[in-house]
Structure formats: C-alpha cells, structure tokens
Amino acid sequence: MNNFDYKQPADVAEAIKSKNDHTGNMFIAGGTNLIDLWKYNLVHPNSLIDTSLLGELSEITLLENNGIRLGATVKNADTAYHPIIEDKYPLLSKAILAGASAQIRNMASNGGNLLQRTRCYYFYDSDVPCNKRVPGSGCPAKNGYNRMHAILGASEDCIAVFPSDMCVALSALNATVNIQGSASKRVVPIGDFHRLPGNTPEIDNVLKSDEVITSIDLPEKGFSKNYAYLKLRDRHSYAFALVSVATALELEGNTIKEARIAIGGVAHKPWRSIEAEQFLCNKEATEENFSAAADIILQAAQGYGHNDFKIKLAKNAIIRNGLMALNPSSQLPGAAPSA
Missing domain, CATH: 3.30.390.50 (CO dehydrogenase flavoprotein, C-terminal domain)
Structure with a gap:
C-alpha cells in the first residue's frame, strides 16, 4: 500500500472539489471494497476524501411522496434494521442481511454498495490479463475457471458479474439514485445506473469522475405483503x-x-x-x-x-x-x- 493524504470535507461540494484536485484522489465511506482493491495492488489513492462524516449523506428520511430516502453513507446494517425498512421494505432488509458478514455490514455504506467492483478471480490477480483492469488485454475467464461468472448480458470482452445483494432488491423496488456533480445534480433509475460490459467493461456504471452518490430513493410501494x-x-x-x-x-x-x-x-x-x-x-x-x-x-x-x-x-x-x-x-x- 502506498502513502496517501486524508481529507475531511465540510460538505458535498467541497468533497467533489477535493476529489477533482488530483486524478488519484478517491472517496471513502466504509472502505470495505476500497481496502480490498488497495491490498491487491489494484488502486493507489493519492488522497482519501472521507464522506462518512457528512451529515447530509448520513440520514434515512421520509419523502413527501411517501417514499423514503437512504443516505449514501448510512451503513448497510443501519439500513437493514431501520424500523421503516423492516416494515415497509422488508425485501430490501432481507437482501442486505444476506450479504457479506455482520462486521462488514456494520461498516459498508449504501452508496459504496452500488459502487463495489466485480469479484472475478482474474480481475483481482494483477499477474493475468483482464479487460476491466487493462482494456484490450483479454478476458481469461471465458476459457478459464468461470464457475461464478455471467450467463446473461456478457460480451466477448468480459463475463464478470456484479456482486451486490442490496442492488438486486433495489432493482426490484424501482429505486432511483441521486447524484451530485461539480455543476449539477441528476437522478438515475437503478436499472440504468450499472452498465453491461459491451466493449468497455472497465466502465462499471454511469457515475462520472466529478460526481458522487448522495442518496437512494425508494418509491412508496414496498411490496411488504408478498x-x-x-x-x-x-x-x-x-x-x-x-x-x-x-x-x-x-x-x-x-x-x-x-x-x-x-x-x-x-x-x-x-x-x-x-x-x-x-x-x-x-x-x-x-x-x-x-x-x-x-x-x-x-x-x-x-x-x-x-x-x-x-x-x-x-x-x-x-x-x-x-x-x-x-x-x-x-x-x-x-x-x-x-x-
């Protein structure tokens, strides 16, 4: 692991500005996936911009349309055990609790869950080719050991899968992702947030380099009965x-x-x-x-x-x-x- 700077921004705008100061700067909230990538020598942050202390991202709130807003830095465990989620969106609660371990759920953030990288063995092995790490280098999984890999939506360039449990439930619930950038804000349906690999498998989602997830919105209908x-x-x-x-x-x-x-x-x-x-x-x-x-x-x-x-x-x-x-x-x- 390399040496790095650590910054605590006062608000989202400052966090985005700090990240844009250097191409090697990265956001950190729970860090559960980032630390893995770092240990495997796949990322080398110049500076970590800590968003976990931003109050505006750390709340679960009711919306005027009777839906609910999940702050991006709210921990997975706090989301799963929140009374409103357990009562109105039990599908989401069960999906989160099916993921990782209790210790990781206590650290992992909602926004980070959406941004986690694939768990493909070849992606994590820097000694072998991988189009997600080095575009154009090849996909050894296609003819290699691919037991965990995709059966739908794959391409000649990548057959990896997205590992999240939480996002599967968010997809079924028609959640939307709130994003803030340097100059504007936008809302992306969860079904449009993640990308299929095509010929650019290194691009996992539609988040731009100067943007951050601020929250996730759930609609009123939670399908709590069936x-x-x-x-x-x-x-x-x-x-x-x-x-x-x-x-x-x-x-x-x-x-x-x-x-x-x-x-x-x-x-x-x-x-x-x-x-x-x-x-x-x-x-x-x-x-x-x-x-x-x-x-x-x-x-x-x-x-x-x-x-x-x-x-x-x-x-x-x-x-x-x-x-x-x-x-x-x-x-x-x-x-x-x-x-």
Whole structure:
C-alpha cells in the first residue's frame, strides 16, 4: 500500500472539489471494497476524501411522496434494521442481511454498495490479463475457471458479474439514485445506473469522475405483503451469490396484479425482464407460471463451461422464490435461505 493524504470535507461540494484536485484522489465511506482493491495492488489513492462524516449523506428520511430516502453513507446494517425498512421494505432488509458478514455490514455504506467492483478471480490477480483492469488485454475467464461468472448480458470482452445483494432488491423496488456533480445534480433509475460490459467493461456504471452518490430513493410501494429474497451460494455465511432472486408481488387472491423479479449473480448488473413480469400479470401465482416466466428471463442465457449449471439453478431459484413470496413467513429470519 502506498502513502496517501486524508481529507475531511465540510460538505458535498467541497468533497467533489477535493476529489477533482488530483486524478488519484478517491472517496471513502466504509472502505470495505476500497481496502480490498488497495491490498491487491489494484488502486493507489493519492488522497482519501472521507464522506462518512457528512451529515447530509448520513440520514434515512421520509419523502413527501411517501417514499423514503437512504443516505449514501448510512451503513448497510443501519439500513437493514431501520424500523421503516423492516416494515415497509422488508425485501430490501432481507437482501442486505444476506450479504457479506455482520462486521462488514456494520461498516459498508449504501452508496459504496452500488459502487463495489466485480469479484472475478482474474480481475483481482494483477499477474493475468483482464479487460476491466487493462482494456484490450483479454478476458481469461471465458476459457478459464468461470464457475461464478455471467450467463446473461456478457460480451466477448468480459463475463464478470456484479456482486451486490442490496442492488438486486433495489432493482426490484424501482429505486432511483441521486447524484451530485461539480455543476449539477441528476437522478438515475437503478436499472440504468450499472452498465453491461459491451466493449468497455472497465466502465462499471454511469457515475462520472466529478460526481458522487448522495442518496437512494425508494418509491412508496414496498411490496411488504408478498416478497422473497433467495440467495444460493456455496456456504451460508460470507459468500457471494451463485444466483440470487428478489421477487415482489401484488396479489388479488391468488392472481398476480403486478410482479417484479430481479436476478443477481448472473450478469454485470441486476437483471430484470419486463417481458417476464408482464407475462405474469393477471395470471395465477402457480409453479407453472413462474416456470414460464423463468424461461422468458433466461431465454438468452449462455454458459461458458464451468458455469453451465447456473442456467438450471437460476430457473429453479426463480420458481422457488416466486412460491416463497406467496408466504413471506416461510423465509428464514434475518437472512435469505440458501440451498
């Protein structure tokens, strides 16, 4: 690790200005992913701009439209256990609690969760090529050990996956991301925030170099009656998803009036299929219909050898999670069930 300066800005504007002073300056809030990248010699910050002490980013507040605003530096644990989140947005609470470990959730920030880098083995190994680290150098995962890798939305240049659990639930809930830059502010739907790799896999999201995430907004509808989060992984504690599914349903009897299904662990971003969700509308909430929806979601799925099993695993997970959403009490308390 290299020597670095440390700065505590007074507000967001000063934080952005401090970051723009040098191309090697970086924001830090919880630092749980940044420290990993640093230890593996993948980043070398010139100066750390600490946003964790900015009060304007550290609150959870109600909005006039009856939604809720999650400050970017609020810790994941504080978000998951917040009474309003547990009551109105339990899908988000369960997704957060399925991620990482209790110690990491106590440090990790909401904004940082959106910005974490891929956990591809080749990305973290600076001795091998990786298009995300060095554009144009190649993607050894395609013909290498790719068990954890993408089955949807991949490209010839990258088959890595985005590791967040929180963002899968945010996608199902239609959250929006509030961003502040040097000259303006903007709002980006969560579905548009992360990018598919294409031929520029080194660009993970739409955040510009002079911008910072200030908060995340949740709409009023939280699907608190019928929801489920399922994370399938190699071990129950502190493991990234092979496949994860966030399902939110609005039911009238056993008829689905609205469906949201977001998939994690399968692509460069949380994956949703509007076509599949529309297919489920006004249909009975049955295993057969969830199976048909899964086929729509996975119609373009492609394995790369070691991860071929993910296609069947994802289909079974979508079906199982849809049925679990009919009775949320069937889920284990505090965390998503694992296979």
